[in-house]
Amino acid sequence: MKKLINRPENVVAESLAGLVAAHSDLLTLSQNPLFVAWKDAPVSGKVGIISGGGSGHEPLHVGYVGRGMLDAACPGDVFTSPTPDQIEAATRAVDSGAGVLHVIKNYTGDVMNFELAAELCQAEGIQVETVLVDDDVAVKDSLYTAGRRGVGATVLVEKICGAAAEQGHKLSAVAAIGKEVNQRTRSIGIALTSCTVPAAGKPTFEIGDQEMEFGIGIHGEPGRSRMQIKTARDVVRMMTEEVVRDLPFQSGDSVIALVNGMGGTPLIELYLVFGEMIEVCREKGINVVRPLVGNYITALEMAGCSITLLKADDRLLTLWDAPVHTAGLRWGR
Amino acid sequence: MKKLINRPENVVAESLAGLVAAHSDLLTLSQNPLFVAWKDAPVSGKVGIISGGGSGHEPLHVGYVGRGMLDAACPGDVFTSPTPDQIEAATRAVDSGAGVLHVIKNYTGDVMNFELAAELCQAEGIQVETVLVDDDVAVKDSLYTAGRRGVGATVLVEKICGAAAEQGHKLSAVAAIGKEVNQRTRSIGIALTSCTVPAAGKPTFEIGDQEMEFGIGIHGEPGRSRMQIKTARDVVRMMTEEVVRDLPFQSGDSVIALVNGMGGTPLIELYLVFGEMIEVCREKGINVVRPLVGNYITALEMAGCSITLLKADDRLLTLWDAPVHTAGLRWGR
Amino acid sequence: MKLTIDFFIAWLRSLRQCFSENRDYLTRLDSAIGDADHGINMERGFSAVYEQLEKQSPKTVEELLKLTAMTLIRTVGGASGPLYGTFFLRASAATSGKSELAVEDLVTLFEAGLGGIIQRGKAEPGDKTMVDAWIPAIAAVKACAAQSPGDPAETLQKAAEAAETGMRNTIPLQARKGRASYLGERSVGHQDPGATSTFLMLDAAARVAENS
Amino acid sequence: MKLTIDFFIAWLRSLRQCFSENRDYLTRLDSAIGDADHGINMERGFSAVYEQLEKQSPKTVEELLKLTAMTLIRTVGGASGPLYGTFFLRASAATSGKSELAVEDLVTLFEAGLGGIIQRGKAEPGDKTMVDAWIPAIAAVKACAAQSPGDPAETLQKAAEAAETGMRNTIPLQARKGRASYLGERSVGHQDPGATSTFLMLDAAARVAENS
Numbered sequence A, B: 001m002k003k004l005i006n007r008p009e010n011v012v013a014e015s016l017a018g019l020v021a022a023h024s025d026l027l028t029l030s031q032n033p034l035f036v037a038w039k040d041a042p043v044s045g046k047v048g049i050i051s052g053g054g055s056g057h058e059p060l061h062v063g064y065v066g067r068g069m070l071d072a073a074c075p076g077d078v079f080t081s082p083t084p085d086q087i088e089a090a091t092r093a094v095d096s097g098a099g100v101l102h103v104i105k106n107y108t109g110d111v112m113n114f115e116l117a118a119e120l121c122q123a124e125g126i127q128v129e130t131v132l133v134d135d136d137v138a139v140k141d142s143l144y145t146a147g148r149r150g151v152g153a154t155v156l157v158e159k160i161c162g163a164a165a166e167q168g169h170k171l172s173a174v175a176a177i178g179k180e181v182n183q184r185t186r187s188i189g190i191a192l193t194s195c196t197v198p199a200a201g202k203p204t205f206e207i208g209d210q211e212m213e214f215g216i217g218i219h220g221e222p223g224r225s226r227m228q229i230k231t232a233r234d235v236v237r238m239m240t241e242e243v244v245r246d247l248p249f250q251s252g253d254s255v256i257a258l259v260n261g262m263g264g265t266p267l268i269e270l271y272l273v274f275g276e277m278i279e280v281c282r283e284k285g286i287n288v289v290r291p292l293v294g295n296y297i298t299a300l301e302m303a304g305c306s307i308t309l310l311k312a313d314d315r316l317l318t319l320w321d322a323p324v325h326t327a328g329l330r331w332g333r
Numbered sequence C, D: 001m002k003l004t005i006d007f008f009i010a011w012l013r014s015l016r017q018c019f020s021e022n023r024d025y026l027t028r029l030d031s032a033i034g035d036a037d038h039g040i041n042m043e044r045g046f047s048a049v050y051e052q053l054e055k056q057s058p059k060t061v062e063e064l065l066k067l068t069a070m071t072l073i074r075t076v077g078g079a080s081g082p083l084y085g086t087f088f089l090r091a092s093a094a095t096s097g098k099s100e101l102a103v104e105d106l107v108t109l110f111e112a113g114l115g116g117i118i119q120r121g122k123a124e125p126g127d128k129t130m131v132d133a134w135i136p137a138i139a140a141v142k143a144c145a146a147q148s149p150g151d152p153a154e155t156l157q158k159a160a161e162a163a164e165t166g167m168r169n170t171i172p173l174q175a176r177k178g179r180a181s182y183l184g185e186r187s188v189g190h191q192d193p194g195a196t197s198t199f200l201m202l203d204a205a206a207r208v209a210e211n212s
């Protein structure tokens, strides 16, 4: 294992200390229980938005705390969901009285820990609503699975809900928009290498020099299938077609498209992937009106990428375009 | 070699196509000769700024084309400097009559190709000035070397010169500011893994599981020395001390600090590195007033990082804070 | 031996070492069909429980199990945190007022705990989860309780053996809950990490009982 | 054989295959002390020259060498692009008005070319660059020119042999120019890629001369 760390058990705490030091104009760190909050939260009258999950997906979620996105984020240990006390404390810290939205990626651990926290919060009289993100088409949503994983859509849900809250929508409306974004979004991911959980010390899976994993999540878990590595053109076509077929996206649709790196794939490749993806979309009459290319929801140093499409309309585009100022996403005033 | 590409010889062209498609509001692509230009260039009366160098360092340079930074960038093949015809054409394209600044990283190839281009431009009556970036303290600047390499300072020079040009400074003044930034900046880098040049197909250097390269550049070239891997704390202390000693930075100095990832190191580690670096600075009475943490000047998928410090003053901070809107760096209006 | 608070304290303290020894084993199992953290999660949780027991002195089994529950919920995270946390929370309630447990009380305790796991996680038998270790274990405890007066040490030994069988029987199953379910058919052929940690907990209990 | 335009065309065309065959070899040398692209650069440059020669028909040696120079400058990049480009540009000027070159003219051509390399790159002998292959090669050509009438094929053979020696002699040197100089003492023990491509160019010339 080659990492720029001190001791595996301190990675999360030490990285958060660095993050908050680098963005001291924007962020504060609560130590016990652990969460990162926007300095200006709670904003009077504004719905609070929090999210959380295992660490190792940076900039998600801690990098999305700030104006126009999250009011707080609860980082768990690497790939381990946070605990209810963190979530409860963060919820309390950002509630202005207008209630708090929990954005939860659909993993058994996250769901249960947020559920426990929500029970605690509601007992204290804080209004809590939930958006469950489950956009990964690699997983069948059936009785025989824990449902689809939450992946790339999380970034879009957090950005768009953040803008809606900023515009003064009330909790139920912000939650409804978040659910709508999730319903209109589909993603798929692939990996060329495994990642290494610091405390585990070795790669989560072994993979040959000529192999790739298709349909992976963001935790170094094996994907839906293993196959021979292909050209970017072929890989991206397979990925895009799975995503398009699922919603389905149709000719004439306008989409927000996220080409996301898993952490170890350089930008030169991600832009190449974006170029290939847009070709497939063009063929199908799908119009990419807002592109986002980079490392936005990662799996440590895994090499690979994911593709996320959101079927947009004018309202969602306006919310997307609204100013955002966080460590990981920034535009507008 | 595991990369999301089609054919090694097309990586640069295909990646640029994706970049320009993703940022079509900002960028245009000239095909023959190859360069990326800001849509609004030339801006009447404004000094043009161009840079260029081998590809594989993304977002540098093409990702820094836009408002408040570069007017154009000339990408060479991976790790190979661009050719004079590209540089000449880009210079011509962005000259509003106010002249054009060439920001050049100090590598023999870049220097000679820019030199040839500048001769051609001057023959056409275009005013050209040059800032040579050479901030890498790992290399001795002596008769016995090609001088210091240009690394992290390049990002700072491009940003600050871009702001100066935007504010209406004339060519000689913009060049003088660029040179000043370079003189006040020092950097050093380390690598945990090699990168693989796509056309070469295998890692540039072999490195053991317990080894790191200290004092590397951004081309997968071996560093100044190889050593046992250490904790982030120890590595960052060694790095920061080399940088601080060289200028030297002194107690009471205010600095802009860049903790830069080489492409394969995840953000969770880069923030941890930033946290360690700021500790060392604090000890030495150096005040980090503007931090930047992320992948800004990379070496393909190499794992590792670099640390860059710029001794700032109010004028440089104002230029640093000025709005910038590029694919790779964005803030302000 | 008697199932008093001393036994439960000794058992819970022993789990620190148990999960530190089995950390890599559990994490390796979780690498194959999960996210390579189950051993790390269990070690973190039961180290925290151990530390709590250094600082606090719960007076009753009920308080002790509740402290364990809250500590696990606050430190483990992931799926196993709320599941084992809920197990101990319900187990605590089921021991209310008792200072010594008979073998029949163990049935009540385990059934309450498992009820919590099932309510939280909605897993059914055969879904390839920790539930598949608890069910045969509890059946074994019930069988011992039927031959009164059951011997606690022997009962826990039988429970551990049954859990081990349940654990091994998860190997051919296809996961339908938790992270492993994302793998579909690729989850077949691997032993469930949570069923394994359940076996290890019961096995530790049996060993503490045997030596006390 | 005669050093007419046909010889130079045949030589330059042969360099496409030469550098495609030696691409990985040169890149491997450049990996050790550089950035792993010298073979790729040379292959790209001389493929482009080959293509130009399919499309255009320069009438004189001067035009041919100038076309080669401009093509290399436009396609190679890196350090070697401007250096070899300048070499051919100066070489072109040195052949002005000649339709057949004598061995003495080769001296003029190579010296002009090397002068360009040195002016552009400021390398001195012993800096571990391509200059260290050119200098002994040119000395060998001069020696042949002294015994008039020198035989072109034999001259080029001697030049190639001398370049090879110069190339091997770069191994113990510490680089003082170009990328390899960043390595300081770590550059010792490795053969310079640019000196190697210079040898390969001359070796190809000798072989074309021998077979024509």
Ligand SMILES: Nc1ncnc2c1ncn2[C@@H]1O[C@H](COP(=O)(O)OP(=O)(O)O)[C@@H](O)[C@H]1O
Binding pocket: A079, A080, A081, A108, A109, A110, C030, C034, C035, C037, C038, C041, C077, C078, C079, C080, C081, C083, C117, C120, C121, C122, C123, C128, C129, C130, C131, C177, C178, C179, C192, C193, C194, C195
């Ligand atoms: N819904 C569920 N019901 C019961 N047990 C479950 C459920 N989901 C997961 N588990 C158990 O949790 C174990 C994984 O725990 P752990 O690795 O700590 O959490 P995570 O999956 O969040 O990383 C699985 O091996 C399984 O036994």
Ligand SMILES: Nc1ncnc2c1ncn2[C@@H]1O[C@H](COP(=O)(O)OP(=O)(O)O)[C@@H](O)[C@H]1O
Binding pocket: B079, B080, B081, B108, B109, B110, D030, D034, D035, D037, D038, D041, D077, D078, D079, D080, D081, D083, D117, D120, D121, D122, D123, D128, D129, D130, D131, D177, D178, D179, D192, D193, D194, D195
């Ligand atoms: N200043 C110089 N003068 C002469 N030759 C040089 C000089 N700098 C570099 N070279 C030659 O160029 C070769 C490297 O070429 P290449 O790898 O194509 O370019 P780059 O170093 O830009 O990647 C070196 O091996 C050396 O022979």
Ligand SMILES: [Mg+2]
Binding pocket: A054, A079, A080, A081, A109, C035, C037, C078, C079
């Ligand atoms: Mg987990």
Ligand SMILES: [Mg+2]
Binding pocket: B054, B079, B080, B081, B109, D035, D037, D078, D079
């Ligand atoms: Mg090069």
Ligand SMILES: [Mg+2]
Binding pocket: C030, C034, C035, C036, C037, C038, C078, C179
């Ligand atoms: Mg797990």
Ligand SMILES: [Mg+2]
Binding pocket: D030, D034, D035, D036, D037, D038, D078, D179
């Ligand atoms: Mg090279």
